[in-house]
Amino acid sequence: MLRIENLSKTYGNGVRALKDVSLEIPRGMFGLLGPNGAGKSTLMRTIATLQGVDSGSIFFDDIDVLNEKHEVRKILGYLPQDMGVYPGIPAETLLDHFAVLKGLVFAEARREAVERLLRMTNLYDVRRRKLGTFSGGMRRRFGIAQALLGDPGLIIVDEPTAGLDPEERIRFLNLLSEIGETAVVILSTHIVEDVRELCTRMAILSQGRVLLSGEPGALVAQLEGRVWRKVVGRSEVAGYQKSMPVLSSRLAAGRTVIHVLGDRAPGDGFEPAEPDLEHVYFAARHGG
Numbered sequence: 001m002l003r004i005e006n007l008s009k010t011y012g013n014g015v016r017a018l019k020d021v022s023l024e025i026p027r028g029m030f031g032l033l034g035p036n037g038a039g040k041s042t043l044m045r046t047i048a049t050l051q052g053v054d055s056g057s058i059f060f061d062d063i064d065v066l067n068e069k070h071e072v073r074k075i076l077g078y079l080p081q082d083m084g085v086y087p088g089i090p091a092e093t094l095l096d097h098f099a100v101l102k103g104l105v106f107a108e109a110r111r112e113a114v115e116r117l118l119r120m121t122n123l124y125d126v127r128r129r130k131l132g133t134f135s136g137g138m139r140r141r142f143g144i145a146q147a148l149l150g151d152p153g154l155i156i157v158d159e160p161t162a163g164l165d166p167e168e169r170i171r172f173l174n175l176l177s178e179i180g181e182t183a184v185v186i187l188s189t190h191i192v193e194d195v196r197e198l199c200t201r202m203a204i205l206s207q208g209r210v211l212l213s214g215e216p217g218a219l220v221a222q223l224e225g226r227v228w229r230k231v232v233g234r235s236e237v238a239g240y241q242k243s244m245p246v247l248s249s250r251l252a253a254g255r256t257v258i259h260v261l262g263d264r265a266p267g268d269g270f271e272p273a274e275p276d277l278e279h280v281y282f283a284a285r286h287g288g
């Protein structure tokens with residue numbers, strides 16, 4: 001279990017990236033959802049021991065993450081938002097190199113681990129190709145392979161599906177879900193579907209604060225009876241957005257459907273709608 005308590009961080013330029021953040025993250029897949037600039041990467045880099053905070057604490061089981069960096073690095077797998085690219089190096093050679101850095105010093109065990117991870121990420125057939133020739137999806141899968149070296153108990157994946165085409169995204173999410181059972185896996189994303197499809201628990205972060213956390217299904221259930229829908233003209237959307245909390249506005253077959261939040265039926269042609277995780281996300285950001 002990862003326990004984050006009262007974490008605060010202000011950057012040198014005065015931006016308060018984390019404001020008293022507390023979270024309990026059990027084993028399994030945990031989704032950290034938030035818009036750009038919410039503080040997700042700051043939190044991920046902090047857990048990954050790459051930067052410090054002004055106050056607060058993080059414990060992974062008995063390890064004091066902020067003060068025992070060396071211990072954390074032994075059990076950590078980290079896939080950063082931007083993995084440094086080494087375009088001229090073949091995938092297998094680079095993975096073997098990372099494995100040495102991770103402490104896999106025995107050649108035979110290392111060879112087995114590298115082969116297993118290349119097969120798992122479906123890169124075995126292209127293992128001799130240089131990284132510079134890989135597509136975005138292949139590079140992401142290579143990132144996962146390096147993050148899984150040494151069987152980490154704590155895995156951090158920062159915005160992994162950004163820029164992937166739908167097929168690669170699904171392949172990548174399937175890969176992640178396979179590893180989510182024995183480790184604490186934290187996945188940061190601004191894509192609601194990533195969380196819906198994968199995560200047993202989640203939190204929403206906005207402007208450095210945790211707006212809510214819990215199980216996606218339970219959070220959706222809390223909105224039961226409070227979401228209303230209406231088909232409107234495209235030009236009317238802005239007016240509704242001014243006068244009521246609009247959770248979403250979608251084009252469906254050339255018509256615009258808006259969903260709004262309200263404890264009572266808004267009248268005026270609105271009808272009850274099934275809440276979904278996207279509504280949870282926007283309701284939280286509306287303060288609902």
Ligand SMILES: Nc1ncnc2c1ncn2[C@@H]1O[C@H](COP(=O)(O)OP(=O)(O)OP(=O)(O)O)[C@@H](O)[C@H]1O
Binds near residue numbers: 011
């Ligand atoms: N090194 C830094 N120095 C100053 N400000 C920073 C630094 N890193 C991040 N910030 C600011 O801190 C806030 C949180 O940024 P962070 O990257 O943690 O958010 P995020 O949720 O990961 O967003 P994104 O999805 O855009 O990466 C933003 O306002 C950002 O501009």
